[in-house]
Amino acid sequence: xxxxxxLKPSTLLLHAGQRPxxxxxxxxxxxxxxxxxxxxxxxxxxxxxxxxxxxxxxxxITNPTNAVLEERISALEGGIGAIAxxxxxxxxxxxxxxxxxxxSHLIASKSLYGGSHNLLEYTLPRFGIDTTFxxxxxxxxxxxxxxxxxxxxxxxxxxNPGLDVLNIPxxxxxxxxxxxxxxxxxxxxxxxxxxPFSLGADLxxxxxxxxxxxxxxxxxGLLVDGGKFDWSSSTKFKTLTEPYEGFHDMNFVDEYGxxxxxxxxxxEGARDFGACMSPHTAFLVLQxxxxxxxxxxxxxxxxxxxxxxxxxxxxxxxxxxxELENHPDHELAKDILSKGCGAVFTFQLDGNKETGKKFIEQxxxxxxxxxxxxxxxxxxxxxxxxxxxxxxxxLKNAGITESTIRLSVGIEDCDDLIEDLDEALTYSTRK
Amino acid sequence: xxxxxxxxxxxxxxxxxxxxxTGMDHSVWTLPVRYFLRKNRNVLSIDLPGHGKSPGKxxxxxxxxSDQVFKLLDNNSITKCSIVGHSMGSLIALEMxxxxxxxxxxxxxxxxxxxxxxxxxxxxFAKSDVQKAIDVLTFMGYSNQARIGxxxxxxxxxTESTRRLMQQSKKGVIYNDLLACSNFKGGLEKAKxxxxxxxxxxxxxxxxxxxxxxxxxxxxxxxxxxxxxxDSGHTLMTExxxxxxxxLIELL
Numbered sequence: 001x002x003x004x005x006x007l008k009p010s011t012l013l014l015h016a017g018q019r020p021x022x023x024x025x026x027x028x029x030x031x032x033x034x035x036x037x038x039x040x041x042x043x044x045x046x047x048x049x050x051x052x053x054x055x056x057x058x059x060x061i062t063n064p065t066n067a068v069l070e071e072r073i074s075a076l077e078g079g080i081g082a083i084a085x086x087x088x089x090x091x092x093x094x095x096x097x098x099x100x101x102x103x104s105h106l107i108a109s110k111s112l113y114g115g116s117h118n119l120l121e122y123t124l125p126r127f128g129i130d131t132t133f134x135x136x137x138x139x140x141x142x143x144x145x146x147x148x149x150x151x152x153x154x155x156x157x158x159x160n161p162g163l164d165v166l167n168i169p170x171x172x173x174x175x176x177x178x179x180x181x182x183x184x185x186x187x188x189x190x191x192x193x194x195x196p197f198s199l200g201a202d203l204x205x206x207x208x209x210x211x212x213x214x215x216x217x218x219x220x221g222l223l224v225d226g227g228k229f230d231w232s233s234s235t236k237f238k239t240l241t242e243p244y245e246g247f248h249d250m251n252f253v254d255e256y257g258x259x260x261x262x263x264x265x266x267x268e269g270a271r272d273f274g275a276c277m278s279p280h281t282a283f284l285v286l287q288x289x290x291x292x293x294x295x296x297x298x299x300x301x302x303x304x305x306x307x308x309x310x311x312x313x314x315x316x317x318x319x320x321x322x323e324l325e326n327h328p329d330h331e332l333a334k335d336i337l338s339k340g341c342g343a344v345f346t347f348q349l350d351g352n353k354e355t356g357k358k359f360i361e362q363x364x365x366x367x368x369x370x371x372x373x374x375x376x377x378x379x380x381x382x383x384x385x386x387x388x389x390x391x392x393x394x395l396k397n398a399g400i401t402e403s404t405i406r407l408s409v410g411i412e413d414c415d416d417l418i419e420d421l422d423e424a425l426t427y428s429t430r431k
Numbered sequence: 432x433x434x435x436x437x438x439x440x441x442x443x444x445x446x447x448x449x450x451x452x453t454g455m456d457h458s459v460w461t462l463p464v465r466y467f468l469r470k471n472r473n474v475l476s477i478d479l480p481g482h483g484k485s486p487g488k489x490x491x492x493x494x495x496x497s498d499q500v501f502k503l504l505d506n507n508s509i510t511k512c513s514i515v516g517h518s519m520g521s522l523i524a525l526e527m528x529x530x531x532x533x534x535x536x537x538x539x540x541x542x543x544x545x546x547x548x549x550x551x552x553x554x555x556f557a558k559s560d561v562q563k564a565i566d567v568l569t570f571m572g573y574s575n576q577a578r579i580g581x582x583x584x585x586x587x588x589x590t591e592s593t594r595r596l597m598q599q600s601k602k603g604v605i606y607n608d609l610l611a612c613s614n615f616k617g618g619l620e621k622a623k624x625x626x627x628x629x630x631x632x633x634x635x636x637x638x639x640x641x642x643x644x645x646x647x648x649x650x651x652x653x654x655x656x657x658x659x660x661x662d663s664g665h666t667l668m669t670e671x672x673x674x675x676x677x678x679l680i681e682l683l
């Protein structure tokens with residue numbers, strides 16, 4: 001009997017989903033920059049449309065380059081399938097709307113990326129989907145806020161920007177006890193630092209713009225299905241358990257079993273909302289993923305050095321990073337983030353808003369922009385940018401003050417980064 | 432016994448019965464079933480007792496499963512049918528076609544072999560640590576190439592999808608099914624009794640039922656049509672769904 005030898009993550013990063021091109025032997029993934037695909041005959045066309053044959057029709061729904069990326073992220077996450085989307089935000093919308101509709105409710109973390117918060121707080125209520133924001137550390141608050149129509153719990157593996165570590169085993173258990181799946185945004189952790197499915201999450205999405213592509217050159221998202229949640233466990237998930245008129249009365253659970261969710265997401269959400277990824281973007285994300293492990297190692301190494309530097313600097317009031325003992329989730333991080341807690345973190349300058357402004361403007365290597373997860377180091381002032389639409393209370397809940405600075409540490413030589421930070425700190429806090 | 436689509440069968444139309452393999456359910460046949468439904472054929476894609484949506488106790492022998500499928504046909508007043516069976520399902524098809532030859536018009540045996548002897552260690556895993564058995568079955572169930580991916584069905588990661596389907600099976604199902612395959616006897620004699628038109632679809636890179644283990648079976652059928660899918664492993668409906676469908680259309 002052959003002993004199972006599943007390919008290791010470092011191999012999957014380079015190979016999963018792709019074999020050398022059958023026409024010309026291209027080793028790299030070809031970019032299938034084609035809106036549509038020729039059918040050999042009318043009968044085959046009917047067969048592909050009726051999902052009785054495998055194949056591609058139109059790149060809004062599937063594309064061969066995107067399919068490689070979708071398989072690769074599924075393989076890395078231990079999922080059954082994925083959909084590449086136009087952005088991380090598009091992946092979140094797709095994740096939610098596949099199972100929630102008018103009259104549905106979800107529970108989300110209080111500490112979310114500003115864009116996700118806007119979607120849940122202001123936009124989705126216009127479509128009849130309501131959110132209760134809770135501190136996901138407080139399990140009783142989650143339980144208290146579960147309603148009959150609660151269909152999803154959503155949090156970030158590492159909250160933005162306070163780096164709350166999501167206790168996936170605990171939160172998913174509460175969800176599962178109440179027939180509710182857990183969706184996580186794993187953008188900050190990537191499959192290199194954590195496999196949320198193995199901890200209990202049911203659905204994962206990524207902003208592929210960040211560490212996965214890794215070079216700040218694309219906008220893209222990925223939604224991955226773990227295939228473990230039992231959608232038939234209650235009558236809540238009608239989009240998956242009842243006939244869908246929009247696809248010849250297809251009952252997704254009946255026809256696709258564990259793959260019901262991802263098939264509905266593609267056959268409805270990708271088809272109708274149309275927020276697809278460009279094949280060229282998929283190619284660039286694949287190029288980035290090939291070196292994910294090596295980059296993440298360096299990101300973490302640099303971050304640890306910089307965290308230590310800032311933590312002992314006289315002009316820094318505090319540093320928020322789960323590897324520090326004073327972080328509220330330090331013990332949990334040791335348990336579920338043993339390889340590191342990412343390369344994005346915040347610190348409080350000893351000063352006011354003006355000090356923060358001076359600090360950012362004085363930096364030379366750190367670029368001031370609204371992104372994270374680039375190979376180059378980045379900096380931003382969340383209260384005036386990424387999170388500026390949040391109320392004071394919401395900012396407080398997310399651990400953001402006027403003097404909070406967020407860094408995304410790149411893979412440059414760390415000595416140069418520290419020198420840049422030191423100079424800016426000295427200049428900005430000079431009396 | 433549950434079958435998909437859960438609709439009343441058309442009268443006077445010989446149905447096609449799809450029978451899944453170890454630890455699986457009717458969802459492995461979604462693609463070909465959709466084709467035959469579009470062509471207005473009667474289809475029963477069944478969940479064997481204790482599998483998928485079918486209630487009932489597990490049945491510990493291939494002949495027992497065969498009896499249950501005949502019972503379902505009787506309950507629906509079906510006197511004759513065609514059968515498509517994968518792996519364990521192919522043995523059930525063989526049993527049905529040999530015990531009541533007049534009721535089986537044609538059959539396609541996909542990923543088949545005789546004997547379908549199961550390794551003792553795998554049986555032990557299935558009994559005492561089912562996850563290990565699922566890992567072995569998933570690993571050996573795919574060709575070397577398919578383990579790297581490039582699914583013809585876009586965006587789906589094949590090995591994990593199969594693993595998940597088996598993980599959904601009820602307690603004891605996988606051990607029961609593997610034992611039933613292992614204990615199935617007299618396959619060659621049974622093959623001789625078959626009067627139905629026979630097709631075998633085999634994967635050249637199948638580690639669970641290698642093509643060489645189907646040779647005796649092939650020799651004992653009368654004029655079987657043997658199709659080999661180059662580079663496919665045991666999970667042929669996932670690895671090369673379009674070729675499998677083309678071959679089924681040819682037969683059915």
